[in-house]
Amino acid sequence: MAEKEEFHYNDKYHCNINIHRGIAVGVNKERTVYTETSGGDGHIHTGLDGKVRGKINPITTTSHTRIHDKYFLRNQTSGQEEDFAMTDWDIALRDGHDAAAVWIVPRGSNSGPFIAFHNYTLQKTSWRADRLPAIFQLKKPLSLRVLDIIVWISSILLAIALAKQITAGLLLLLLFLIAAGVAAITLNAFLYKLVCGARDAENAAARKALSDRIIQMLSEAKP
Numbered sequence: 001m002a003e004k005e006e007f008h009y010n011d012k013y014h015c016n017i018n019i020h021r022g023i024a025v026g027v028n029k030e031r032t033v034y035t036e037t038s039g040g041d042g043h044i045h046t047g048l049d050g051k052v053r054g055k056i057n058p059i060t061t062t063s064h065t066r067i068h069d070k071y072f073l074r075n076q077t078s079g080q081e082e083d084f085a086m087t088d089w090d091i092a093l094r095d096g097h098d099a100a101a102v103w104i105v106p107r108g109s110n111s112g113p114f115i116a117f118h119n120y121t122l123q124k125t126s127w128r129a130d131r132l133p134a135i136f137q138l139k140k141p142l143s144l145r146v147l148d149i150i151v152w153i154s155s156i157l158l159a160i161a162l163a164k165q166i167t168a169g170l171l172l173l174l175l176f177l178i179a180a181g182v183a184a185i186t187l188n189a190f191l192y193k194l195v196c197g198a199r200d201a202e203n204a205a206a207r208k209a210l211s212d213r214i215i216q217m218l219s220e221a222k223p
Contacts (some may be wrong), residue, residue, distance in 0.1 A: 002082065002219060005073060007213060009206035013135050014107035020082050021100035021120075021221040022073030027093050030070070035063040073099060076223045086114055089126060097121040098223055102214055106133040118218050125218075129207065136210070140205055144195060148188050155180035155187075 002020040038060055064089035067090045084101050093099055094107040098120040105112035113131040163173040
């Protein structure tokens with residue numbers, strides 16, 4: 001049975017931290033290669049003069065590999081054994097290792113993503129903060145994204161208007177556009193910090209509090 005603990009920060013970011021520690025058995029690592037092929041289309045025709053004309057687009061192939069780790073963790077204290085399947089982690093694990101898997105379940109959900117794996121035998125921890133639930137992920141507000149576009153368009157139009165006002169040449173217009181771009185970037189960064197600075201700081205603090213608690217739970221988990 002996994003150890004479970006409720007977590008929240010400033011009465012937000014509600015979730016459950018789940019940890020299962022045990023001895024690894026039945027460890028299996030598989031790699032799946034996905035290949036995508038595109039191109040090869042086109043057309044060829046023979047003209048009245050007997051010459052063959054046309055074009056064939058080149059064939060391009062791309063591939064990527066996904067790693068699947070499957071294993072069981074048998075807790076010696078409770079006798080409970082759990083099976084796990086993790087994709088794209090590539091964990092260091094073999095039969096007999098003492099290890100623990102950590103996953104987060106947001107409040108109101110029945111399941112959640114793995115975010116950490118600790119191998120006590122090797123004293124090695126793998127973290128995947130990018131897999132934290134949506135409540136921990138930051139997204140730029142739509143209103144700010146729209147405002148970014150408005151600022152960029154306004155800056156460019158202003159630069160063009162100023163260049164026309166002083167009948168500037170192409171070089172000076174280019175300098176105005178560069179200055180407008182720098183001003184737009186600076187203003188958008190200021191607006192983002194003004195609107196989202198406090199939110200981002202709280203989110204960073206919540207993430208740190210979560211990771212600190214997970215580290216503490218890993219140190220206290222019974223094998």
